[in-house]
Amino acid sequence: MRTKTSLRLAILFVSLATVALGIVTGAFGQAPATKQIPNGEKVKKYRGVVTKRSGEMLLLGDNSGGPQTVVVLTSETKVKSHKKGLFRGSKDYEQADIMRGLRLEVDGVGNAQGQIVAKDIRFDEQDLRIAQALRSTVDPMETDLRTQLAQQKAQQEKLAGELQETTAVAISARAEAAAAQQTANQAGEAAKVAQTSADAAHSRISSLDDYEPVKTITVYFNTGSSNLTRESKATIDEAAAWVHTQDRNGWVAEIVGYADSRGNTQYNRNLSEQRAKAVIYYLATEKKLSLSRLVQPFGYGELEDSTNAGRAKNRRVEIRLMRNRGIAGASQRR
DSSP, X not given: OHHHHHHHHHHHHHHHOOOTTTOOOOOXXXXXXXXXXXXXXXXXXXXXXXXXXXXXXXXXXXXXXXXXXXXXXXXXXXXEEOOBTTTBOOOEEOGGGOOTTOEEEEEEEEOTTSOEEEEEEEEOHHHHHHHHHHHHHHXXXXXXXXXXHHHHHHHHHHHHHHHHHHHHHHHHTTTTOXXXXXXXXXXXXXXXXXXXXXXXXXXXXXXXXXXXXXXXXXXXXXXXXXXXXXXXXXXXXXHHHHHTXXXXXXXXXXXXXXXXXXXXXXXXXXXHHHHHHHHHHHHHXXXXXXXXXXXXXXXXXXXXXXXXXXXXXXXXXXXXXXXXHHHHHHHHTO
């Protein structure tokens, strides 16, 4: 009973986590490198998390930092929830219910552009509720931040334009007085500074979905268990002590769970998710990690291994510390 309560609390913490630092709506062409699906290749149970949506196109990633996959929706695409047991069937959903942060399973076929044209899309209803909760927290933060940066850029560009006009007037009067020349030179330098500030604001807007890795902490588990051992807690404690010595502005923590290849695929996927949630619960309750630093956990499932040493390394959770370039840059210039 205590374990189930802990898992429910962990899910609640994750549902409230704000991922505005890592997922910013922008032009679809600004997406990272994408994985190419061969034309005509049938795709079954292709899994990933929606990182961006632009109209009928989705970007699907696996939270491992690798290339993402473009998924195309058509009028024939069906959206349903996963079946729950023998007596509860799946539920139909609208394509509009697909949103950022939602973990999907896609069946479809590759097209000439290397994309997946989706035929059937499935997801867990619990994952949908979590994504909806995240959207209600993230979207207002993203809107406010982008509005503030856009206003700042507009003000700085206006100032640059006004100063450039002043420079032009001063240069035209250069022959009349040495004092006018000096004023024109000063206005020209001020225009350059203002333009540099405007360019910096534009750069920050463009880099809101740009991360740089800081450090990865690996926490190991016993076979078939999602309980933290004394050694794994010590690893987290040591990492937390190190983090408190750093400048954490713009930092987020991505938690990814794994399992070894023993057992069936669904069992290993659930086990890897439970391990990720156990680490988040420990960080939130024991280390008082701010919920705004967490992103949605991901259970990668099993990894291929053929030796005892390999399996031991795969029974793990990775705590990936990353810094958002756009947020860090905006705060440093305040």
